[in-house]
Amino acid sequence: MLTSLGHTLFRTRNVVFPLLLIIVCALLPPVSIGAPGEGWVVLAGLIVLALGQGLRILTIGLDYIRRGGRDGRIHADRLVTGGVFAICRNPMYTGNVTMVVGFFVLAGNPWGLIIGSAIGWFVYRAIIAAEESFLVEQFGDEYRDYCRRVPRWLPSPPALLRVASGHRFDWAAVVLREYGTLMTTMLIVLILLGIKAARAGALGAWAPWLVGLAVLTAIGWGVARYLKKSRRLRPWNAG
Numbered sequence: 001m002l003t004s005l006g007h008t009l010f011r012t013r014n015v016v017f018p019l020l021l022i023i024v025c026a027l028l029p030p031v032s033i034g035a036p037g038e039g040w041v042v043l044a045g046l047i048v049l050a051l052g053q054g055l056r057i058l059t060i061g062l063d064y065i066r067r068g069g070r071d072g073r074i075h076a077d078r079l080v081t082g083g084v085f086a087i088c089r090n091p092m093y094t095g096n097v098t099m100v101v102g103f104f105v106l107a108g109n110p111w112g113l114i115i116g117s118a119i120g121w122f123v124y125r126a127i128i129a130a131e132e133s134f135l136v137e138q139f140g141d142e143y144r145d146y147c148r149r150v151p152r153w154l155p156s157p158p159a160l161l162r163v164a165s166g167h168r169f170d171w172a173a174v175v176l177r178e179y180g181t182l183m184t185t186m187l188i189v190l191i192l193l194g195i196k197a198a199r200a201g202a203l204g205a206w207a208p209w210l211v212g213l214a215v216l217t218a219i220g221w222g223v224a225r226y227l228k229k230s231r232r233l234r235p236w237n238a239g
Helices: 002-027 038-062 091-107 111-140 141-147 157-165 171-199 201-229
Strands: none
Touching: 002 091, 002 111, 002 171, 038 157, 038 171, 091 111, 091 171, 111 141, 111 157, 171 201
16 A cells, blocks of 8 residues: 555655645644744754755765656666665655755744654655565565665765765756755745744845845756756766
8 A cells, every 4th residue: 555655646746745835834834933942943944954955965966866757657777876875775755854854843833843744754655665666676686685785764974974975976967957956945945934924024024035035046046947958067977
């Protein structure tokens, strides 16, 4: 059942998490920016988000992934075991779950954090179950041996440093593959901060900063999109 659900969630993963965030925040609203200690909560949320996004960036930059699916279905031409995948089987999903937690920490509602994070983790656990089933069929003993050697979720910080120091980092791959996620992450952060400011009656004071950052984010997205479509920037190890 978990595997079957994972295949469905894989096809809809790009809309599942925006919907999760919208529904949870509608039912359990973000805490006002003026609440006691809320500044520390915002800082904690941004740090957790940076950790999750940073893991995604490190993963992409150290071993370029051409695609994670095909026609809405799980697909893999090769078993990726280099870069961060040498010390964690699902570093992109670990980064995603960390970012989901970060969004709910930023929102500041304790029940929203508990419920939203639990649902986010379960969704990715189902997707991983579906991917593992596919990879066993696709690569057989090679993948089973990989699973015995490498943990599913968490790479250790020393191992991350060791892998990062031993590889050439591909910034072009990060820009071309991750610019959409970076823009979406930034816009969600700005929206959450806007809601929190509005609940404190301070949206007018925050609006110029939020709008300015949104404009800069859109410009960055446009530049990255142009570089991708014009092929003026290419990953060095794309093959």
